[in-house]
Amino acid sequence: MSGLDVALQGKAFAGRAVLGPIAFRLAPGERACLLGPSGIGKSTLLSLIAGLDDDYDGRIDPGAGRLAMVFQAPRLLPWRTLARNIALVPGAGGMDRARALLARAGLAEAADHYPEKVSLGMQRRAALCRALAVDPGLILLDEPLVSLDPRAADQMRALLRDSLDQTGAAALLTTHDRREALSLCDRILEIDGSPARLVRDRPSPLSRRDRLDPDRVEAALRAMF
Numbered sequence: 001m002s003g004l005d006v007a008l009q010g011k012a013f014a015g016r017a018v019l020g021p022i023a024f025r026l027a028p029g030e031r032a033c034l035l036g037p038s039g040i041g042k043s044t045l046l047s048l049i050a051g052l053d054d055d056y057d058g059r060i061d062p063g064a065g066r067l068a069m070v071f072q073a074p075r076l077l078p079w080r081t082l083a084r085n086i087a088l089v090p091g092a093g094g095m096d097r098a099r100a101l102l103a104r105a106g107l108a109e110a111a112d113h114y115p116e117k118v119s120l121g122m123q124r125r126a127a128l129c130r131a132l133a134v135d136p137g138l139i140l141l142d143e144p145l146v147s148l149d150p151r152a153a154d155q156m157r158a159l160l161r162d163s164l165d166q167t168g169a170a171a172l173l174t175t176h177d178r179r180e181a182l183s184l185c186d187r188i189l190e191i192d193g194s195p196a197r198l199v200r201d202r203p204s205p206l207s208r209r210d211r212l213d214p215d216r217v218e219a220a221l222r223a224m225f
């Protein structure tokens with residue numbers, strides 16, 4: 001199965017170049033992080049990969065399999081319960097599957113609640129469940145842990161890890177936080193500059209097991225940056 005193949009030459013908004021040359025491939029099942037400072041163009045690149053914007057120079061092939069995107073704001077429909085937000089996705093498998101996905105995310109009790117009645121962390125996890133419902137080959141996540149308190153971030157991190165382990169989906173997530181990148185990913189792609197380009201593409205020194213240990217993450221952080 002082919003994975004994501006990005007060969008971007010440039011992306012501009014109203015004549016202002018935001019992204020420059022950025023090229024990388026992601027193998028099926030690989031977990032990579034797009035790391036860069038605020039405002040650099042991370043969300044823009046994700047939306048190009050997701051096919052939400054095709055106004056760019058270059059070529060992006062999302063690879064075989066379905067693609068799912070989890071936005072920074074959970075974007076759940078406020079007039080539907082968490083379970084119905086998921087069940088409504090074409091191919092999601094209906095309410096039983098929605099409840100099963102939510103239960104796995106620790107949200108069994110919240111399945112019939114409306115989004116505004118649950119915390120941001122719970123909404124984020126429900127949004128991840130909605131992405132998983134289509135059995136994607138590639139999941140794009142924009143700042144999955146941002147604005148979560150430490151406990152909610154741990155829950156989201158665990159759900160993401162377990163879901164990716166179980167489904168074998170590849171993931172590309174964005175963050176401005178090096179520690180977060182090391183706690184989640186096999187590989188770290190750093191973008192910087194104006195227009196932003198890929199400045200470093202490095203494998204994580206941590207195994208999937210080692211990155212669960214905050215001390216090892218701390219040591220890797222010091223060694224790498």
Ligand SMILES: Nc1ncnc2c1ncn2[C@@H]1O[C@H](COP(=O)(O)OP(=O)(O)OP(=O)(O)O)[C@@H](O)[C@H]1O
Nearest residue numbers: 013014018036037038039040041042043044045176
């Ligand atoms: N639709 C748009 N029209 C014009 N400019 C835009 C548009 N979307 C993004 N930009 C600009 O492109 C640049 C990159 O924005 P982007 O949101 O991709 O950055 P980011 O790395 O995701 O930032 P953050 O860490 O704050 O989420 C910014 O200067 C932003 O103002």
Ligand SMILES: [Mg+2]
Nearest residue numbers: 042043044142
């Ligand atoms: Mg962004």
